[in-house]
Amino acid sequence: MKTLLLIFSSILLINCASNNHINATAEATGETATKYANTITEADLKERLYVFASDEFEGRNTGEPGQKKAAEYLKKFYVNHNIPSPISYGNYYQNIPTENLKPNLKPSENVLAFIKGSEKPEEIIVISAHLDHLGITDDEIYNGADDNGSGNVAILEIAEAFKKAVENGKGPKRSILFLHVTGEEKGLLGSKYYVSHPIFPLKNTIVNLNIDMIGRVDDAHEKQPEFVYLIGSDKLSSELHLLSETINDQFTNLHLDYQYNDDDDPNRFYYRSDHYNFAKNNIPIIFYFNGTHQDYHEPSDTPDKINYEVLQKRTQLIFYTAWEIANRENRIAVDK
Numbered sequence: 572m573k574t575l576l577l578i579f580s581s582i583l584l585i586n587c588a589s590n591n592h593i594n595a596t597a598e599a600t601g602e603t604a605t606k607y608a609n610t611i612t613e614a615d616l617k618e619r620l621y622v623f624a625s626d627e628f629e630g631r632n633t634g635e636p637g638q639k640k641a642a643e644y645l646k647k648f649y650v651n652h653n654i655p656s657p658i659s660y661g662n663y664y665q666n667i668p669t670e671n672l673k674p675n676l677k678p679s680e681n682v683l684a685f686i687k688g689s690e691k692p693e694e695i696i697v698i699s700a701h702l703d704h705l706g707i708t709d710d711e712i713y714n715g716a717d718d719n720g721s722g723n724v725a726i727l728e729i730a731e732a733f734k735k736a737v738e739n740g741k742g743p744k745r746s747i748l749f750l751h752v753t754g755e756e757k758g759l760l761g762s763k764y765y766v767s768h769p770i771f772p773l774k775n776t777i778v779n780l781n782i783d784m785i786g787r788v789d790d791a792h793e794k795q796p797e798f799v800y801l802i803g804s805d806k807l808s809s810e811l812h813l814l815s816e817t818i819n820d821q822f823t824n825l826h827l828d829y830q831y832n833d834d835d836d837p838n839r840f841y842y843r844s845d846h847y848n849f850a851k852n853n854i855p856i857i858f859y860f861n862g863t864h865q866d867y868h869e870p871s872d873t874p875d876k877i878n879y880e881v882l883q884k885r886t887q888l889i890f891y892t893a894w895e896i897a898n899r900e901n902r903i904a905v906d907k
């Protein structure tokens with residue numbers, strides 16, 4: 572009993588200490604981070620999503636012309652914003668041969684862009700979202716505005732915010748990889764390919780923040796739209812979970828819903844998007860998600876149904892979280 576008590580109180584002490592540390596860091600970076608978080612706006616997200624989820628992109632089916640247009644759109648954004656590729660100059664595509672996809676799929680590609688850290692460039696934060704969707708069936712285009720146009724435009728806005736920080740000499744200390752993966756709807760194929768052919772060693776990949784559907788409000792939150800489901804944040808690193816909560820308390824104040832984080836949850840969302848390929852490799856992850864809705868995997872998942880105010884707040888939460896992970900003194904620890 573005594574031993575137990577002792578252990579218990581030392582755990583409490585350790586928890587308090589690391590909590591204070593995170594608060595102090597967040598305060599130190601707060602004002603600067605906010606300046607750049609404020610460049611992430613509803614208007615920009617909306618403008619980009621109306622293009623990315625338009626009929627012109629034909630539902631972005633893996634390997635098909637619509638998906639290639641989507642990849643080209645992302646690439647152009649990075650070129651125009653002078654955000655480089657980590658592969659080679661001007662080459663933003665990680666090409667995936669058919670043998671790494673599935674039968675009947677044409678070659679496809681992940682789209683990558685990169686901001687190099689100023690002090691610990693070898694330590695990599697991956698922010699990911701799948702760029703593909705379901706294509707066209709029976710002449711109906713599956714626009715996939717929420718799934719996962721929302722995640723892609725969120726990454727573009729986050730990249731732009733970090734780039735502005737770099738231009739003002741406030742760039743992140745660690746590096747950030749913006750990773751738009753293909754083939755998610757066909758079985759997490761693009762992220763599977765990335766982790767087996769990583770551009771940067773996985774042992775130096777310190778976290779994956781994965782975004783898959785963050786533009787809508789599900790029925791359960793009709794009365795409380797300022798929420799997001801977080802999945803996986805505590806599975807490998809208690810530090811990551813604590814940091815994520817502290818950052819949200821301080822900057823964005825969304826209701827963080829952990830319902831789907833339960834190991835016994837029958838939906839098994841933890842295993843169903845691209846972060847899982849990183850988690851499998853012992854890399855801590857957070858999966859940001861708005862839950863399913865009546866337009867999920869339907870042609871009616873269109874950009875007019877997105878709640879842009881909430882999309883902005885969720886994107887800012889992910890930006891602040893990445894900022895803190897990139898700039899804090901110590902690399903987040905894996906302790907589970």
Ligand SMILES: [Zn+2]
Pocket residue numbers: 701718719755783784
């Ligand atoms: Zn999705």
